[in-house]
Amino acid sequence: MTQTFLGMPAASPEEQPHTGGWRTNVEVPQDTLRWGHTFPEGAHKTLANTQMRRNLGHATRTIRNKRQLRVDEMPDWEDLREAAEAVKFEVASRLPELLEQFEANVTANGGIVHWARDAAEANRIVADIIKSKGVDDVVKVKSMATQETNLNEYLADEGITAHETDLAEMIVQLADDMPSHIVVPAIHRNRSEVRGIFLDRMGDAPEDLSDKPEELAGAARAHLRKKFLHAKVAVSGTNMGIAETGTVSIFESEGNGRMCLTLPDTLITLMGIEKLVPRYQDAEIFTQLLPRSATGERMNPYTSMWTGVTPGDGPQEFHLILMDNGRTKVLTDPIGRQALACIRCGSCMNICPVYQHTGGHAYGSVYPGPIGSILTPQLTQGLDDDDPVHTLPFASSLCGACAEVCPVKIDIPTILIHLRARSVDVKRRLVPDMWDVAMNVTAPVMSNGKAWLAATEGVKATRLIGKDGRIGALPFPASLWTRSRDLPIAPKESLRHWWKRTHPEGITPSRTATDAVDAAQPDVTEENR
Amino acid sequence: MRIALFATCLADTMFPQAAQATVSILERLGHEVVFPQGQACCGQMHANTGYFKQAAAIVENHVKTFEPVLDGEWDAVVVPSGSCAGAARHEQRLVAEHVGDAALVKRVDALSKYTYDISEFLIDVLGLEDVGAYFPHTVTYHPTCHSMRVAHVGDRPYRLLRAVEGLTLIELPDEKVCCGFGGTFSIKNSDTSTAMVADKAANVMSTGAEVLCTGDYSCLMNIGGALSRVNSGVRVMHLAEILASTKEAPFEGHASFQPSKDQVRL
Numbered sequence: 001m002t003q004t005f006l007g008m009p010a011a012s013p014e015e016q017p018h019t020g021g022w023r024t025n026v027e028v029p030q031d032t033l034r035w036g037h038t039f040p041e042g043a044h045k046t047l048a049n050t051q052m053r054r055n056l057g058h059a060t061r062t063i064r065n066k067r068q069l070r071v072d073e074m075p076d077w078e079d080l081r082e083a084a085e086a087v088k089f090e091v092a093s094r095l096p097e098l099l100e101q102f103e104a105n106v107t108a109n110g111g112i113v114h115w116a117r118d119a120a121e122a123n124r125i126v127a128d129i130i131k132s133k134g135v136d137d138v139v140k141v142k143s144m145a146t147q148e149t150n151l152n153e154y155l156a157d158e159g160i161t162a163h164e165t166d167l168a169e170m171i172v173q174l175a176d177d178m179p180s181h182i183v184v185p186a187i188h189r190n191r192s193e194v195r196g197i198f199l200d201r202m203g204d205a206p207e208d209l210s211d212k213p214e215e216l217a218g219a220a221r222a223h224l225r226k227k228f229l230h231a232k233v234a235v236s237g238t239n240m241g242i243a244e245t246g247t248v249s250i251f252e253s254e255g256n257g258r259m260c261l262t263l264p265d266t267l268i269t270l271m272g273i274e275k276l277v278p279r280y281q282d283a284e285i286f287t288q289l290l291p292r293s294a295t296g297e298r299m300n301p302y303t304s305m306w307t308g309v310t311p312g313d314g315p316q317e318f319h320l321i322l323m324d325n326g327r328t329k330v331l332t333d334p335i336g337r338q339a340l341a342c343i344r345c346g347s348c349m350n351i352c353p354v355y356q357h358t359g360g361h362a363y364g365s366v367y368p369g370p371i372g373s374i375l376t377p378q379l380t381q382g383l384d385d386d387d388p389v390h391t392l393p394f395a396s397s398l399c400g401a402c403a404e405v406c407p408v409k410i411d412i413p414t415i416l417i418h419l420r421a422r423s424v425d426v427k428r429r430l431v432p433d434m435w436d437v438a439m440n441v442t443a444p445v446m447s448n449g450k451a452w453l454a455a456t457e458g459v460k461a462t463r464l465i466g467k468d469g470r471i472g473a474l475p476f477p478a479s480l481w482t483r484s485r486d487l488p489i490a491p492k493e494s495l496r497h498w499w500k501r502t503h504p505e506g507i508t509p510s511r512t513a514t515d516a517v518d519a520a521q522p523d524v525t526e527e528n529r
Numbered sequence: 530m531r532i533a534l535f536a537t538c539l540a541d542t543m544f545p546q547a548a549q550a551t552v553s554i555l556e557r558l559g560h561e562v563v564f565p566q567g568q569a570c571c572g573q574m575h576a577n578t579g580y581f582k583q584a585a586a587i588v589e590n591h592v593k594t595f596e597p598v599l600d601g602e603w604d605a606v607v608v609p610s611g612s613c614a615g616a617a618r619h620e621q622r623l624v625a626e627h628v629g630d631a632a633l634v635k636r637v638d639a640l641s642k643y644t645y646d647i648s649e650f651l652i653d654v655l656g657l658e659d660v661g662a663y664f665p666h667t668v669t670y671h672p673t674c675h676s677m678r679v680a681h682v683g684d685r686p687y688r689l690l691r692a693v694e695g696l697t698l699i700e701l702p703d704e705k706v707c708c709g710f711g712g713t714f715s716i717k718n719s720d721t722s723t724a725m726v727a728d729k730a731a732n733v734m735s736t737g738a739e740v741l742c743t744g745d746y747s748c749l750m751n752i753g754g755a756l757s758r759v760n761s762g763v764r765v766m767h768l769a770e771i772l773a774s775t776k777e778a779p780f781e782g783h784a785s786f787q788p789s790k791d792q793v794r795l
Binding site for chain 1: 531536538540541542543544545546548549552555556560561562563564566567568569570572574575576577578579580581583584586587589590594619620623627674675677678679705706707709710711712713714715716717718719720721722723724725726727728750751753754755757758783784785786787
């Protein structure tokens with residue numbers, strides 16, 4: 001998000017005073033869905049960032065506890081989730097006709113609808129509208145769609161400065177950083193880092209700024225107010241479009257959104273084509289699910305809904321850009337397309353232990369966490385094993401906590417497994433890799449009792465290398481296990497052999513229950529002495 | 530009842546004590562146990578790593594081995610692993626669907642209705658919470674992710690543990706958070722897995738319990754490996770091992786991560 005004009009090198013981070021010790025550890029990527037590193041590479045780097053991990057651990061725990069509190073007080077929470085799932089299923093099934101209905105209603109109410117096949121097209125449309133208004137400065141509401149298209153970077157190259165007005169998004173922008181979370185972009189920062197970023201990068205920050213949240217918010221408010229009052233054009237995303245009425249909405253907490261949506265003369269909204277609901281009444285479901293899931297609030301402080309334009313009130317020109325950018329390809333996968341139901345609440349991130357340790361940057365996409373792991377590889381179709389994106393479906397221990405909290409009941413673990421299978425299916429290597437070999441060698445053995453019996457004899461070999469009942473070091477790739485964990489040595493007798501010895505008839509001998517225990521127990525003990 | 534034991538590939542080779550204990554409990558309660566020789570693995574590792582074609586052969590073998598339960602040969606299939614019970618209900622179906630084998634989907638569905646994790650079998654089928662066990666030690670329980678969220682064993686393991694005479698159950702902080710095993714995840718994302726298991730091990734140690742118990746040896750291998758690396762002194766045991774222990778005959782299977790020659794007795 002550098003705002004440097006061509007030919008002028010950006011100030012290197014080293015030249016900054018780094019008040020509060022903040023550092024930006026990522027570069028703004030060319031492709032926001034594909035930063036170029038694999039998940040294990042990204043995680044290796046972020047796991048070493050102890051400050052970030054503490055910040056993240058604290059923040060995710062706070063949000064997840066709040067969410068649980070607000071969910072527990074809803075007697076019909078499960079019904080709401082099911083209703084949301086059904087609405088989103090309907091949207092996926094009827095998307096083309098709903099989009100046409102939506103377009104017709106937006107147009108009928110005085111809005112102007114554009115269609116964008118991809119990010120480049122979307123960015124071009126936005127830039128052209130801004131230029132047609134003769135301005136080089138716009139205000140922005142936090143939006144994942146514009147993150148996805150890297151709009152700010154594109155506009156900067158076109159000589160247009162986009163000011164992020166969401167507090168967290170502004171922190172990220174000032175620090176030349178990338179967001180680490182879809183709802184809480186600066187979740188990886190603590191308040192002393194935020195103070196440092198403001199003092200170093202926000203020209204009008206008070207010199208005696210402390211790290212108290214109220215003071216930080218006050219500084220941001222003063223800084224932003226001028227931008228709101230001068231802006232002629234605002235850019236937003238949207239949480240939900242309603243086909244039946246042509247209504248668009250924004251859910252936010254700070255009021256910056258309301259300012260952007262009402263003050264400027266021109267409003268440009270970028271919307272992914274999947275963010276529709278069919279009927280106005282469907283909004284009822286999502287206005288309950290979204291704030292509780294996202295921030296643990298009963299209701300978000302500001303919900304703005306607008307339908308086209310209203311003479312004399314609010315923006316007099318409203319542009320809506322409907323963007324595909326890979327979504328129709330996702331729609332063709334009957335299992336994977338559930339990911340399009342996502343309402344971007346981030347609750348899967350807040351509960352995910354992988355995300356909590358690695359942070360968002362490890363995922364190498366503006367969509368991190370569990371939902372990112374299924375969305376990014378589908379939007380980019382990056383499942384080839386040469387594509388770093390293909391490592392994302394493997395960036396999960398499949399613990400399933402994400403699916404449990406998802407307000408629209410996306411079965412993330414199942415989709416992860418499905419995408420892993422798709423990734424394995426598209427492998428084009430002539431020489432099989434370690435995993436191909438391991439899986440191909442073990443499968444025939446594990447699908448035949450006799451072969452399994454023969455193969456398990458080899459497990460006893462671990463007794464030769466184990467010391468004191470455990471193995472502390474093994475060569476690669478087993479070293480990936482033993483560098484942090486011991487491995488127990490295998491027992492002398494496998495279960496199968498024990499069974500044959502203790503149950504020569506093949507089944508439990510017909511004795512009394514007590515006899516059976518006596519028959520089984522001493523042998524086991526004897527063996528391990 | 531006649532019960533077919535599905536030992537699981539991991540228990541068969543590395544942790545036979547879980548399966549031995551399961552046999553011991555069922556026999557003590559007066560049931561007949563059968564060990565179908567054709568069994569090997571449920572296919573979860575291959576499926577979860579994306580190798581569905583290879584997993585399909587494993588699933589086929591599993592179904593073929595245990596299908597006699599449908600004809601009344603046995604009354605149930607019992608497995609000392611919530612994870613493998615979950616695979617029988619979920620992953621096996623995914624695999625059969627992915628390879629387009631509709632007949633296998635049906636067979637998987639039919640068999641899964643007869644497949645029980647040991648805690649489910651004791652409570653749901655036999656109607657028991659107190660199985661007559663005696664285990665005079667402090668225990669903390671980690672409800673493994675697949676047991677909780679795929680097999681849905683719920684609070685059954687806790688109910689069984691609370692009914693054990695002499696046992697003191699200590700709550701594990703952040704019990705529902707994954708230990709970072711995840712099968713091949715622990716190798717493919719070794720760094721992240723290590724960070725996750727470090728948290729879990731720290732939580733286990735914070736309880737001061739003598740024994741960490743779960744219903745899955747896969748997770749115990751992971752957490753136990755981390756606890757062993759720091760010489761924590763916490764012993765890991767499967768739920769079945771604890772339930773198999775009685776006053777008259779304390780269960781003493783092979784103790785993992787313990788000196789093998791001079792085995793420490795609890």
